[in-house]
Amino acid sequence: DAGVIQSPRHEVTEMGQEVTLRCKPISGHDYLFWYRQTMMRGLELLIYFNNNVPIDDSGMPEDRFSAKMPNASFSTLKIQPSEPRDSAVYFCASTPTGRKAPLHFGNGTRLTVT
Amino acid sequence: AQSVTQLGSHVSVSEGALVLLRCNYSSSVPPYLFWYVQYPNQGLQLLLKYTTGATLVKGINGFEAEFKKSETSFHLTKPSAHMSDAAEYFCAVSPNTGGFKTIFGAGTRLFVKA
Numbered sequence: 001d002a003g004v005i006q007s008p009r010h011e012v013t014e015m016g017q018e019v020t021l022r023c024k025p026i027s028g029h030d031y032l033f034w035y036r037q038t039m040m041r042g043l044e045l046l047i048y049f050n051n052n053v054p055i056d057d058s059g060m061p062e063d064r065f066s067a068k069m070p071n072a073s074f075s076t077l078k079i080q081p082s083e084p085r086d087s088a089v090y091f092c093a094s095t096p097t098g099r100k101a102p103l104h105f106g107n108g109t110r111l112t113v114t
Numbered sequence: 115a116q117s118v119t120q121l122g123s124h125v126s127v128s129e130g131a132l133v134l135l136r137c138n139y140s141s142s143v144p145p146y147l148f149w150y151v152q153y154p155n156q157g158l159q160l161l162l163k164y165t166t167g168a169t170l171v172k173g174i175n176g177f178e179a180e181f182k183k184s185e186t187s188f189h190l191t192k193p194s195a196h197m198s199d200a201a202e203y204f205c206a207v208s209p210n211t212g213g214f215k216t217i218f219g220a221g222t223r224l225f226v227k228a
Contacts, residue, residue, distance in 0.1 A: 004157070031214060043204065043218040056213055091157055099208050100146055100165040103216060105157030 002026075006092050006106035014114055018080040021109045023092030024073055033103060034067055034077050035091040043091075049075065082113045116141045116207050120219035128227045133177075133192040135222050137205030140186065145207040147188045148216070149179055152202045161203070164188065175199070200226045 005024040013019055025032045033048040047057040052069045060067070064083070069075040079086055089110050093103040121136040139145060146165050150158040162173025169181040175198075179190045188205060205219040 033216075042220045045215055045217075048214060050214070056215065093157075099210055099214060100163070102148055102150075102160040102163055103158070105159070107155070107157050 004092055004094055004104050004106035006090075006109050008109060009107065010110045010112075012112045012114065013082055015083055016081045017113075018078065019082045019086075019111060019113075021077040021090050021092075021111070023075045023077070023106060025075070025092070025094030026104055027073065028096060029094035029104070030097045031095045032069060032075050033093045033095075034075070035093065037089045037091060037108070038087075046077070079111075082111075084113045087111055087113050116145060116209060116215075116217050118205050118207050118217055118219035120203075120205050120222050122222055123220065124223050124225065126225040126227060127195045129197055130194050133190070133195045133199065133224065135190040135203050135205075135224065137179075137188045137190065137219060138186055139188065139205075139207045141207060141209070143210060144181075144183055145209050147179075147181060148206040148208065149173065149177070149188075149190050150204045150206060150218075152204065152221075154201075158204060161190070195224075195226045197226050197228065200224055 007022045034046040036044045046059045047067045049069045067077045089108045091108045093105045095101045095103050117140045119138045148163045149161040152158045162171050164171050164181045172178045177192045202221045202223045204221045208216045
């Protein structure tokens, strides 16, 4: 099993540019989560999907953030336009059906907005 | 609403000494409980989990944790620290009813001195 795959690992962009982060969950996992990690706020849940359908996006900070899951093997998190305060590590995680199952995390995308 | 409190953002121990990382949760009903470890530039990995049954759970790398309902605690221990244990540790709770929002504590960075 290849695990959760995220790309790119690092992204440096200028303020105002569009940024797209990508995630491939583990095959067969029905739930996909996007988290953001910063020193100040720790790990924050942004949004999660069940069977490709967004279930809870209450953690998405602003309308500048959007997430999609067009199929069971791919999800994107887009920031448009990006701002310096969006600089963080963004993690994607997946889990099979059931609350008792732990989250499987990707290695994250480190985003720097200058 | 659920919450997780990890006492001590930094813990330092000598190699071979006992490791104790504290976690308390707040929830109207006992949630599912997890400990994750994060090494530099990596995603979080599961150490152990408590769902039901025996309150003392054993995980990888010699770690264990005990669920104490009366104290709403789930502290992580390891009898003898190893240099390779130096990392950041996160306690997390997942509801056993309702949505799937796993909430993470702020994390505790463990330093191991030679």
